[in-house]
Amino acid sequence: MRLNNRIAYAFLAPYLLIFATFWLWPIISSFLISFQNTRVNPWRFAPSMNWGRLVGDPAFYNALYNTLIILVIQVPVMIALATVMAVFLNSPLLKARPLYRFAFFAPVVVGEVAYAAVFRLMFSADFGIINKIIGTVGLSPVSWFDNGTAAMALVIMAVTWRWAGYNAIIILAGLQSIPGDVYEAATLDRVGKVQQFFHITLPLLKPIILFCIVLSVIGTMQLFAEPFLITNRGGPGGATETLGLLLYRQGFTSLNFGYASAIAYTIAALAVAISLLNLFFGREAK
Amino acid sequence: MAGLTLKNVIKRFGALQVIHGADLEIEDGEFVVFVGPSGCGKSTLLRMIAGLEDVSGGEIAIAGTVVNDVEPSERHIAMVFQSYALYPHMTVRKNLSFGLTMNGNPKADTERRVAHAADILQIGELMDRRPGQLSGGQRQRVAIGRAIVREPQVFLFDEPLSNLDAELRVQMRVEISKLHKQLGTTMIYVTHDQTEAMTLADKIVVLRSGRIEQVGAPLDLYDDPANQFVAGFVGSPKMNFLKARIDAVSADGATAVLASDPGVKITLPISGRPDVGSSVTLGIRPEHFVDAGAGDADLTVDVDVAEHLGHTSYVYAAVSGEPLIIERPESRHAGSQDRLTVGVPSRRCFLFDAEGQRLR
Ligand SMILES: Nc1ncnc2c1ncn2[C@@H]1O[C@H](COP(=O)(O)OP(=O)(O)O)[C@@H](O)[C@H]1O
Numbered sequence: 001m002r003l004n005n006r007i008a009y010a011f012l013a014p015y016l017l018i019f020a021t022f023w024l025w026p027i028i029s030s031f032l033i034s035f036q037n038t039r040v041n042p043w044r045f046a047p048s049m050n051w052g053r054l055v056g057d058p059a060f061y062n063a064l065y066n067t068l069i070i071l072v073i074q075v076p077v078m079i080a081l082a083t084v085m086a087v088f089l090n091s092p093l094l095k096a097r098p099l100y101r102f103a104f105f106a107p108v109v110v111g112e113v114a115y116a117a118v119f120r121l122m123f124s125a126d127f128g129i130i131n132k133i134i135g136t137v138g139l140s141p142v143s144w145f146d147n148g149t150a151a152m153a154l155v156i157m158a159v160t161w162r163w164a165g166y167n168a169i170i171i172l173a174g175l176q177s178i179p180g181d182v183y184e185a186a187t188l189d190r191v192g193k194v195q196q197f198f199h200i201t202l203p204l205l206k207p208i209i210l211f212c213i214v215l216s217v218i219g220t221m222q223l224f225a226e227p228f229l230i231t232n233r234g235g236p237g238g239a240t241e242t243l244g245l246l247l248y249r250q251g252f253t254s255l256n257f258g259y260a261s262a263i264a265y266t267i268a269a270l271a272v273a274i275s276l277l278n279l280f281f282g283r284e285a286k
Numbered sequence: 287m288a289g290l291t292l293k294n295v296i297k298r299f300g301a302l303q304v305i306h307g308a309d310l311e312i313e314d315g316e317f318v319v320f321v322g323p324s325g326c327g328k329s330t331l332l333r334m335i336a337g338l339e340d341v342s343g344g345e346i347a348i349a350g351t352v353v354n355d356v357e358p359s360e361r362h363i364a365m366v367f368q369s370y371a372l373y374p375h376m377t378v379r380k381n382l383s384f385g386l387t388m389n390g391n392p393k394a395d396t397e398r399r400v401a402h403a404a405d406i407l408q409i410g411e412l413m414d415r416r417p418g419q420l421s422g423g424q425r426q427r428v429a430i431g432r433a434i435v436r437e438p439q440v441f442l443f444d445e446p447l448s449n450l451d452a453e454l455r456v457q458m459r460v461e462i463s464k465l466h467k468q469l470g471t472t473m474i475y476v477t478h479d480q481t482e483a484m485t486l487a488d489k490i491v492v493l494r495s496g497r498i499e500q501v502g503a504p505l506d507l508y509d510d511p512a513n514q515f516v517a518g519f520v521g522s523p524k525m526n527f528l529k530a531r532i533d534a535v536s537a538d539g540a541t542a543v544l545a546s547d548p549g550v551k552i553t554l555p556i557s558g559r560p561d562v563g564s565s566v567t568l569g570i571r572p573e574h575f576v577d578a579g580a581g582d583a584d585l586t587v588d589v590d591v592a593e594h595l596g597h598t599s600y601v602y603a604a605v606s607g608e609p610l611i612i613e614r615p616e617s618r619h620a621g622s623q624d625r626l627t628v629g630v631p632s633r634r635c636f637l638f639d640a641e642g643q644r645l646r
């Protein structure tokens with residue numbers, strides 16, 4: 001090895017060491033652990049135990065179902081919302097743009113526990129402001145934490161609130177990269193604003209939106225904080241239990257690391273598969 | 287097709303006024319070039335005609351109708367942008383047909399117009415490519431094609447050739463000129479390049495700092511500039527300006543004596559009566575010097591550099607430190623000595639007062 005290289009690696013060593021210890025090794029290790037029976041001491045190699053259990057576990061299918069439902073509803077709604085927010089932020093008519101940009105981005109910065117607490121207060125059945133508002137329009141109050149469907153809706157709303165602004169900022173960057181004179185040309189071509197949005201803006205934003213979708217899919221597949229903190233650890237009765245929660249429960253409540261590892265690998269594989277599908281369907285038509 | 291009228295048109299961006307009352311008459315079918323240095327307001331004026339900028343004061347009329355409050359889409363104009371502004375995600379064919387399709391134009395008619403434009407501009411082979419797969423010149427053609435397809439009453443061009451290399455620029459210039467002959471539509475063309483203006487225009491509008499300095503046919507501007515700015519802007523290489531003083535005023539006109547060489551006295555047949563002793567500027571174009579002895583006065587200059595282009599030569603010289611350029615056609619030895627003497631024909635000279643206005 002040339003001296004130069006050796007010095008370079010010496011400088012990189014602290015990072016590589018940390019990367020190997022806390023990143024690479026856990027990935028390999030958990031793969032190996034997923035093939036072990038971790039409910040006996042010492043652990044034993046039992047390749048079909050965890051994976052076999054996964055295939056037949058109703059709790060797994062419940063978590064998978066919940067996760068996919070959240071994914072299918074939350075991601076499109078959030079991306080659509082984020083696009084609208086980005087267009088709004090990009091409007092030349094908008095005053096105080098930096099303020100809005102900050103406001104939209106702020107939820108990402110707020111601590112999860114704090115925001116979860118606020119959501120719990122707002123959606124509290126008896127004295128939450130949301131039910132008060134619902135009451136004023138003459139509807140009966142919703143028990144957000146006791147009704148499975150309502151709890152799912154709550155999780156979806158919370159996740160959307162937290163990440164829509166973040167995606168809007170990314171999409172805004174894409175919007176700003178579209179030259180203004182393209183729209184001027186379209187205006188002179190007698191193409192209306194709405195048509196401009198659907199025939200110029202959206203097609204040109206497609207790569208960015210796709211990127212946001214992939215990010216969101218990966219995020220939602222790992223969803224944990226909201227159902228854990230807001231809807232009482234996946235409650236009521238597992239109605240909002242996600243794969244992330246199931247993993248947590250198996251790993252850190254039941255200390256069954258083998259099964260938790262199998263679930264972790266399933267989450268990762270699903271995230272990759274869904275993202276690839278997205279990219280495949282979103283690719284440029286040739 | 288339509289003519290245009292600008293009446294005391296004003297444009298302000300906030301407190302900054304960039305167009306100071308422009309008056310202009312453009313005939314139906316005319317090729318008008320707005321020319322002037324960068325930042326003088328050419329694009330702004332063009333964009334106001336297009337409706338892309340609001341008018342802060344005055345009136346713009348197209349075909350006799352005031353359009354100040356008419357939407358750009360209803361003005362029946364088409365514009366070719368400096369940056370081309372093609373739709374990046376559409377093929378050339380879609381770029382051309384997009385506007386018509388969106389407006390529900392019958393498919394057969396759209397196809398006919400697209401084919402016609404493609405034919406005129408010879409872009410038939412490019413129809414299925416996207417802008418990213420085209421060269422600068424090809425993109426420019428597509429941008430022009432998109433304007434043609436609209437069949438507008440007025441074409442607007444904003445420095446359409448400035449992103450092309452020199453050779454292509456000449457070629458496209460000729461094509462735009464041909465296009466105008468072929469279509470006969472009113473065209474307004476913005477450029478900072480006086481050569482483009484001189485070669486394309488029926489009528490040139492010279493702008494400076496948001497004011498129209500002069501309007502006229504190319505050769506009228508060349509032969510009869512209204513002021514020192516126009517005199518210096520039109521013609522290449524630009525007119526020489528030499529400091530001078532009025533020596534005498536008589537029935538024959540005014541006699542000016544060069545500050546740099548008091549031996550050179552030129553009498554110009556002007557009818558104005560400038561004050562004797564007042565400072566003026568004497569203008570003469572590089573190509574208007576004659577052989578020593580053949581003019582009304584002889585001027586001896588110190589030669590700096592000579593450029594020989596074959597058909598002509600340019601001598602970069604100075605009189606007492608005042609720079610000037612002298613063109614010597616068909617001479618390959620001009621400027622080979624340290625000093626050069628040329629004749630100054632007085633009928634080719636111009637006089638400008640201290641404010642740069644022409645003394646006539
Ligand atoms: N949107 C704008 N806001 C403020 N000033 C502008 C704007 N557009 C142009 N200007 C100013 O107006 C003047 C004329 O600009 P422009 O018409 O683009 O000049 P040209 O096309 O002759 O180079 C310049 O001083 C420019 O800085």
Ligand SMILES: [Mg+2]
Pocket residue numbers: 328329330445
């Ligand atoms: Mg310009």
